[in-house]
Amino acid sequence: MTASTLPPRTDDEIRTAVIQELAWSPGTGSGPIDVAVSSGAVTLSGQVDSYPERLRAGSAAQRVRGVLGVAQEITVRGSWDAVTDTEIARESGLALRRSVDVPDAVKVAVHDRVVTLSGAVAWQYQRQAATYAVQYLPGVASVSNLIEVRPEIEPAGIGPAIRAALVRRAEVEAAHVDVDVEGGVVTLTGTVLTWAERRAVEDACWSGPGVAVVENKLRITG
Template identity: 35%
Template structure:
């Protein structure tokens, strides 16, 4: 069991160990497993790195993200950012860029369109996260699988159990057409995300409703 102070310290240390982050930029508070990240960073990818570092800390149930992105040099125009985004998507071999639409407004990028696999959606976001001038990404890409076979519940369950970090967790699977619903409990936010990513790999999945709850007890200091 961790106290709030212990969880706060563990998250701070996790961020400190990320080579691309400066711990002084990011403040951390923790209460009953909910971690709040605050501060200002000079690149969007640093914001993502901080979130990922916090997710991997044992005991984190949820993250409240209040990190701002502020560039020290002159901000690139939305037109320049849009051109960089289009080029980055073209250069990313795993993304069928002709199926996507891009909108840029004050450094915020919105991605729209339809792809056949979730890994393509994730790859599109990763391809543009490191671009200069990006303040945020709103990924609204929809998944529309070309596979018409009905999703088998047992296939999703087998995939979850085959992963050693998930096989002992209390994860329940329900299938509704092309949608997978995950309920039950896991012991970390990392496992919750991993379960969703694993379910997405099932052929024919169009959406995943991740209702998993992170359960862990905390010591209370009075």
């Protein structure tokens, strides 16, 4: 029986599966995480020791079949209170400069241990690299990435190229995904079975030259 033919899970079954996935996933056990499920939407709450742990918990929940969305209400506990915003800002600036994929145009600001990134880059991978550079720093409670993607080249014929990329990917059921391209904006519609597949489709689109925005409207049916 394939994932597409499995019976739908109840909220209680999804909650049990998410709890089991959190217990199975390394790096998510520094504190109790509460799980609530309503009509397939999962809410995670509680406290953890670091921002990366919060991210890992969210990713673990998204891997579970039947999860339609994840609301992140986990907070990073105050074990880093001795680290000031000024120190986080200084270390963030150094980390961005050390990252070979982050252009100098990226700026950083910190308030209440929340790191805000701004500026413009040519590619999505550069935007992601900025987040990766700062999210593991001591004291960071959250990262708000406001960096814009402004391609330096005009998109040309990327629609067919994106569709071909989706067909190549083993984790994507491309037959159920529709791709519309207008200028540098890619709009995705259709259905996927899991959050992992939804994310894989979006990642494939961001690889297209000239892509500035990906509007992911894919529905999860698994």
